[in-house]
Amino acid sequence: MRVALQNVTKGRRGQVLPTMDIVFESGHARFIRAETEQRPTVLGLIASGRMRPDSGTVTIDGVADAGALRRRVALVDAPAVSDPPPDVAVGAVVGEELMFAGRPATPRHARRWLRMLGFDDLIRTPIGVIDPAARVRILCELAVLRAEVEALVLVAPDRHGGRPDGWWRIASEFADRGYAMLVIVGGAAAAVISTMPETVHAEHLSDAGAAAQVTPAAEEDAR
Template structure:
């Protein structure tokens, strides 16, 4: 099923709804932007065949058939048209929708239906206090209970607050079940959804590969070498001085000194026995004898 809006508008000079064209079809979800208080509801009524546009036309499978469009498209939560009163309990809303669907509509049937959906604890809660995502799921599940419904036009779920990813994910689940889904939202929610879709597109492209820098050739050679043993003693080259070897913490014992020469020891003993040497040498000095010009001793 494919629903197409061809340049539809409503009101004088498009005041109620400016001219727009869009399309939604079975098995997919898309959103349409409509600002101001009335335009989301007007667009929802036109897209579901419940209001005739002033310009343009709406077709279902390329045929203009408003009756068929109304039967197959459910209008969900449109303000002032199909939204439940906020003070009605959730069980009361469910009972009324079950009646429209032609199934058991007693309070007991309503509670059983909510139990099957996992919301039994909310049966007595006013629907105006229900979480936005839970509200969308419950109302959409009730809408598709009606015979012949193949699509949903969900109007302004963003007006209830909450994160857009909640009700958008639920709309996507209904699309996966084969329904045609159109979600009419405002500008802020549209921006949030576009960012979400961009993020999902990035994630769909696969994980980001880390950047690996190529190491130099000598670094690769060092990486291939066996790791050194931290407890092993470092080797010293022959060019390194012996003092460096002795100072290292890895030296187990001191370096042995050379053995003394016996001749050198004997010479040292003789020098010590003679005492200190005379300050006047016995060799050729001019102070021992002095002569006069005639050779006589003075």
């Protein structure tokens, strides 16, 4: 699959999201830099078909189809939209996502699923305090349990700290498995992963301009 954002903006004079173009497609991991508090989430919502841009187009395989985008592109860990509450135990997060994926979702099933990833020791740990790479692995693996998902938009994994190379390699692994990966990061993380082998980066967004208020909850459901 191929998702293309062309001349996309959000907000008056592009204050929320300046004019940009980006393509992400199956089998590739791509990152894009987005600064300010709101911009990463707004970009993630637009790239996954959950928010309409004020100008420009978003297409999937050459067609403007927001419904197909929402079904086939998972929005992962977007602040205030799809990120799990930090005080919720990892096992509860897994159980909820297993349920959404139409799978058995008892605590026993959650533990078994975590054990397959090697994270069963985290089942009672609040997700807000686990290692950033483990968080990215768990949330991305949960996202691809849904049958139609072919792409992941991972929002601001660098906000959790840790070394960018850990979660960037996980994103690259998902690309190797055939998924289209778009990772939205800040400037410091972008500087690190841009030097890593086989990294593909998108045109960087400008930091300039204040972000106007956008309430993602008023847009399409992010799940």
